[in-house]
Amino acid sequence: MKEINLTVNNQPYRLSVPPRRTLLEVIREDLGLTGTKEGCGLGECGACTVLMDGQAINSCLVLAAEADGKQITTVEGLASGDKLHPIQQAFVDHGGLQCGFCTPGMIMSAKALLDKNPTPTEEEIKQGITGNLCRCTGYTKIIESIKAAAENMGGK
Amino acid sequence: MAELSVIGQRVPRVDAWEKVTGQAKYAADYSLPDMLWCKLLRSPYPHARILNIDTSKAKKLPGVRGIVTGKDFGGWSWGWMPATRDETPLAVDKVRYMAEAVAGVAAVDEDTAEQAAGLIKVEYEELPGVFDPEEAMKDGAPKVHDYVKNNISVEYHWNFGDVDKAFAESHIVREDRFRTARATHGYLEPPAILAYYDPTGYITVWASKQSPYFHYRHLAACFKVPLSRVRVIQPFIGGGFGGTKNDSLAGDFCAVLLSKMTGRPVKYIESMEEELATSRRRHSVIVYSKMGVTKDGLLKAIQHRVVADGGGYTAIGPLSMYLNGFMTTLPYKLPHFKFDAYRVFTNNPIGAAMRGHGVTHTRFAAEIQMEMLAEELGIDPVEMRMRNAIDNPKPGEIYETINKVTLKTCGLKQAIKEAVEDPLWRDRDKLPKKEGAISWGTGISGSSYSGGARQMGHQACAAIIRLCEDGTVNLITGATDCGQGSDTVLCMIAAEELGIKLDDVAIKRVDTAYTPVDPGSYGSRVTILAGQATQKAAREVKKQLLETAAANWQVKPEDIEIRLGEVFVKSDPEKKMPFIRLARIACYSGTGAVIMGTGYSSYGIEHLDLTNGIGNGGCSYSFTAHTARVGVDMETGQITTTDFTIASDCGRLLSPVQAEGQIEGGAIQGLGQALYEDFIMDRGKTLNPTFLDYKMPHALDVPNIKLIDIVTDDPFGPFGAKETSEGSIVSAPPAVVSAIHDATGIWFKELPVTPEKVVKALKEKK
Amino acid sequence: MTTFYRRLPKFNYLAPDTLDEALSLLSRYKGKAMVIAGGTDIIPRLKRREIGAPEHVIDLKGIPGLDNIKYDVSGLSLGTLVTIGAVETSAIIGEKFSVLAQAAQSMASPQVRNRGTIAGNICNAVPSADSAPPLLTLGAKLKLVSQKGERTVGIEDFFTGPGQTALADDEILQEIQIPHPPPNSQGIYLKLTPRRAMDLAIVGVAAVVIPQDGVCQDIRIALGAVAPTPIRVRKAEAVLKGQKFDDALIEKAAKTAAGQSRPIDDHRASADYRRDMVEVLVKRAIKQAIRR
Incomplete structure (x- = not known):
């Protein structure tokens, strides 16, 4: 077992985990934050995307032990109370989701993108979400949602 | 049509908040204290006899609580029809496809279950396999099942009109062989279940099922418990698209049986690789298409001989093959049609349903072949389609095809007209044709799909609306939203009918213990049929409310109107009250009333005639005209799709945002099948069971999509709605292939059109 | 494969603070340890049991300075x-x-x-x-x-x-x-994939060219995915080295590169297609490098 300290959505956790446990397993099973999804488990679909020290990563490819001392943000950490994060609100308003399974990861990738580049072009938006598959929407409304979020957040 | 307050508004999904905050719970997100984890052991051979299974070593592993094999299910088998119950929860004597499940383990955690599965020793006698459906039909081919001849799992022979005479009279007749890919649904949520068989004999499961009542019946039959004791509680579903999530899986049956054996809840989650290697995917279909036309390009006859790779079991194959044929008489006038269909057992994974079920194959073939004929005749592809397109029947009239499919509305001609007026098509000659190695092309297609599909057995959707004394309502239905947005649409229908705000309608997920029985989410049926049921239930509630208000104001019920939460007398607007007040009066009248309404759908009560292919397979039909622009790299064969324009007659769009999402999403799944998606098989083994190599489109691969609504207001569907989700997945591949032809001069008849196929064809052309 | 795993196999996790410590662990557990940096390649392969589980995983990420x-x-x-x-x-x-x-x-x-x-x-x-x-x-x-x-x-x-x-x-x-590339050198990497992203290369071609007054002073060409290892194709380079660039010569170099490739057939592409694409991509890479 390995002792680790994690900060998830500003909440500190001290955990003892088996070395082979992934960050995704810890988030979902040990912390009960099931908003982060497991799609392929191989880093090919992006459903498990979270931010680690501000960077989008596939939490299925990271050992929990490797995340020791890191700041993690999951989809549950975006809204403040009842107020949705502007990216979440844009996905709601522009129909950027259907089944919702890719949505948490997609929103986290969008957040990583807009944090770095508040005024992305359409091509940059597409580049920013290449690691996230969506099978329902055909991406059109997701791209519209991210564009709208960028505008609402002050990027122009 | 009366003025509408809710229907047609661009509203967000009713479940959007849960989904963007991560609060929406999917099957894998549920856990119970003390639960065990299930893992399956699967076959390493595509065709083999099971000689012995030794579980002793696995049983001894600390943490293992139970192991099941095929024999533990007591010989129970299942299938879509009584005559085709050829599948068992786990293989018993023989495995018929690679990675068919043979044993299930329950252990205290998933790591232990995985380790234990690896300790089960199965002795096999490998049998010769057969992997090509045309080989499998030949005499002497290895037999996958003993109960059929020549491995033919399903066959139909329909003959409408006189094709021989029609071909003899045709100006040109073409014969071509087309083939569609081994495509799969590609939802991102792998199938999962949490099952609890409690000691009193109730089965409760949280399972990712887009049609939970199939599962409810399967569990009742398999475990011999009354339906009233099977409770499928539906989580959110991470995409469905037909097939696997309509059916029950080995993991489902094992989780329930292991729960029964251990007395503890059991959770099972399929790995995505496992899902991709074993999923009930779209059939790969060979279509031998023969088409005859007059010198003016009018269709005389189509003859289709269809051979589908059925894989190891029948599953929903009888319906798949029916759907391959019955809509070939749409969307063009066709006087003569012959259809010979063979679904053939092979030692490949099972062929089953997928969005655009059946039609994707034969419409692709017919659409491309019609363009080939237009080219031979020197007729413009748009003109060719306009000459043959079915006209929109006048109000009150019906168009009937030769196989007695009936249309009350058909917006195809209008759709083609508007699609080709769009700059993408209109200005195609002004855009560059060649830039460096890239050759550009524009293509067009037409399609049709049925909405409100029929099945065998129970096929009505139902709804219950319960009025709360604060003026809000609960909408209770057995219909499943697996992502398509039907919960939103049904709530909008309820709000519109009742005259209340959308926010005042609450809907929860299906729970077979409380919600009314429903066939399921397939065949574009939910909006039309559950929509009709919802409409009826709402009207029943409204009737009771109007009577209360009428008594209150001493007027007739028909003099009262309710709109957006306000109740008023039409002739005397001074007499008004908020809906909440009326609700209170109604609920508190006398000793207290319970205001509820129920309804079930009555559309589509004719029985499905699979054997003869006569009659409707659905209630109404969507029509789509689809144009596409592609750039083909003439040296590497890579294809870029820049634009789609899709003109769809989906009747009236009840919830435009949701409908657009369906059309866009369907078109991109169709793009995947046109260009990228295919399981590469080697003697029954899937070589690409990962999203790295089963190539679904990413954001960068997607064209700009422009949608055009053709509103026909079909008298069948609620508020004039038809289907929205399947037309564009049928229209996309032929539109893209037509565009590739425009760019390269080559007709591709096998999907997907990969870069390598393009280069090979260009070489051959030289 | 008869079981599709979702979980990682068992191993011990070691996170040395210094390179010396890492080397000492590696020497102690020689043959039984695996080094990980990002882990994006190793973790999926371990999950899929494509590679055997090591007894120890040595994570280098705690060692300062290695990310410079x-x-x-x-x-x-x-x-x-x-x-x-x-x-x-x-x-x-x-x-x-x-x-x-x-x-x-x-x-x-x-x-x-x-x-x-x-x-x-x-x-x-x-x-x-x-x-x-x-x-x-x-x-x-x-x-x-x-x-x-x-x-x-x-x-x-x-x-x-x-x-x-x-x-x-x-x-x-x-x-x-x-090393510093010569000041006027130009490099191009071209990757052939069916989709625009997330694919492995069917063919990868890198070309670094030093053009001067229309003459190829020096050139290096390397190929990926068309041989058991990534390779440099010196014969193809020799075709152009010291020569005046012209289409025919570039074509010849591209053909030579294709001839030097040793691709295989697999589920991603056939050997023939890969070989043909080496020719196309090498030609394009050189031309683009000259144009830069």
Whole structure:
């Protein structure tokens, strides 16, 4: 077992985990934050995307032990109370989701993108979400949602 | 049509908040204290006899609580029809496809279950396999099942009109062989279940099922418990698209049986690789298409001989093959049609349903072949389609095809007209044709799909609306939203009918213990049929409310109107009250009333005639005209799709945002099948069971999509709605292939059109 | 495969604080340990049981200084923890070693690039590794260290077979050293994939050219995914070296490169297609490099 300290959505956790446990397993099973999804488990679909020290990563490819001392943000950490994060609100308003399974990861990738580049072009938006598959929407409304979020957040 | 307050508004999904905050719970997100984890052991051979299974070593592993094999299910088998119950929860004597499940383990955690599965020793006698459906039909081919001849799992022979005479009279007749890919649904949520068989004999499961009542019946039959004791509680579903999530899986049956054996809840989650290697995917279909036309390009006859790779079991194959044929008489006038269909057992994974079920194959073939004929005749592809397109029947009239499919509305001609007026098509000659190695092309297609599909057995959707004394309502239905947005649409229908705000309608997920029985989410049926049921239930509630208000104001019920939460007398607007007040009066009248309404759908009560292919397979039909622009790299064969324009007659769009999402999403799944998606098989083994190599489109691969609504207001569907989700997945591949032809001069008849196929064809052309 | 695993196999996790400690662990557990940097390649392969589980996983990420991108008189050096994303966005790499930045940009997803490392891509040694052809054309050298000392191996000598390298059981690739390219050299990386992203290369081609007054002063061409290892194609380079660029000669060089490739048939493409595409991509890469 390995002792680790994690900060998830500003909440500190001290955990003892088996070395082979992934960050995704810890988030979902040990912390009960099931908003982060497991799609392929191989880093090919992006459903498990979270931010680690501000960077989008596939939490299925990271050992929990490797995340020791890191700041993690999951989809549950975006809204403040009842107020949705502007990216979440844009996905709601522009129909950027259907089944919702890719949505948490997609929103986290969008957040990583807009944090770095508040005024992305359409091509940059597409580049920013290449690691996230969506099978329902055909991406059109997701791209519209991210564009709208960028505008609402002050990027122009 | 009366003025509408809710229907047609661009509203967000009713479940959007849960989904963007991560609060929406999917099957894998549920856990119970003390639960065990299930893992399956699967076959390493595509065709083999099971000689012995030794579980002793696995049983001894600390943490293992139970192991099941095929024999533990007591010989129970299942299938879509009584005559085709050829599948068992786990293989018993023989495995018929690679990675068919043979044993299930329950252990205290998933790591232990995985380790234990690896300790089960199965002795096999490998049998010769057969992997090509045309080989499998030949005499002497290895037999996958003993109960059929020549491995033919399903066959139909329909003959409408006189094709021989029609071909003899045709100006040109073409014969071509087309083939569609081994495509799969590609939802991102792998199938999962949490099952609890409690000691009193109730089965409760949280399972990712887009049609939970199939599962409810399967569990009742398999475990011999009354339906009233099977409770499928539906989580959110991470995409469905037909097939696997309509059916029950080995993991489902094992989780329930292991729960029964251990007395503890059991959770099972399929790995995505496992899902991709074993999923009930779209059939790969060979279509031998023969088409005859007059010198003016009018269709005389189509003859289709269809051979589908059925894989190891029948599953929903009888319906798949029916759907391959019955809509070939749409969307063009066709006087003569012959259809010979063979679904053939092979030692490949099972062929089953997928969005655009059946039609994707034969419409692709017919659409491309019609363009080939237009080219031979020197007729413009748009003109060719306009000459043959079915006209929109006048109000009150019906168009009937030769196989007695009936249309009350058909917006195809209008759709083609508007699609080709769009700059993408209109200005195609002004855009560059060649830039460096890239050759550009524009293509067009037409399609049709049925909405409100029929099945065998129970096929009505139902709804219950319960009025709360604060003026809000609960909408209770057995219909499943697996992502398509039907919960939103049904709530909008309820709000519109009742005259209340959308926010005042609450809907929860299906729970077979409380919600009314429903066939399921397939065949574009939910909006039309559950929509009709919802409409009826709402009207029943409204009737009771109007009577209360009428008594209150001493007027007739028909003099009262309710709109957006306000109740008023039409002739005397001074007499008004908020809906909440009326609700209170109604609920508190006398000793207290319970205001509820129920309804079930009555559309589509004719029985499905699979054997003869006569009659409707659905209630109404969507029509789509689809144009596409592609750039083909003439040296590497890579294809870029820049634009789609899709003109769809989906009747009236009840919830435009949701409908657009369906059309866009369907078109991109169709793009995947046109260009990228295919399981590469080697003697029954899937070589690409990962999203790295089963190539679904990413954001960068997607064209700009422009949608055009053709509103026909079909008298069948609620508020004039038809289907929205399947037309564009049928229209996309032929539109893209037509565009590739425009760019390269080559007709591709096998999907997907990969870069390598393009280069090979260009070489051959030289 | 008869069981599809969702969980990782058992191993012990070690996170040394210094390189010496890492080397000592590696020497102690020789043959039983696996080094991870980003883990984006190893974790999926362990999950799929494509590779046997090691007894120990030695994570280098706690060792300070290994993620440095250093640019000085001797050239560029990339520590073993430099991520693909860092290379993609580094201004100096974009300017002076553009061919490598182009390859970095073409790899996987933003999530994987944030995590995966160039050194990892090299050490995993899949024939399609995107960073390999650029490093071959840039003449990279690899500094390998063990408790016994250090040695430097040219990247061309590093790859010994599919998934196989010259790295010994007790060695770590500490640094990728890239000499300054001649000031007027131009590099292009082209990657052939069916989709626009997330695919492995069917063919990868890197070309670094030094053109002067229409003459090819020097040229280096390297190929990925068309041989058991990434390869340099010297015969093809020789066709152009010292010659005046013209279409026919470029064509000849491209054909020669195709002839030097040794692709295989697999589920991603046939050998014939791959060979044909080497010709197309080499031709394009040279022409684009000249135009830059």
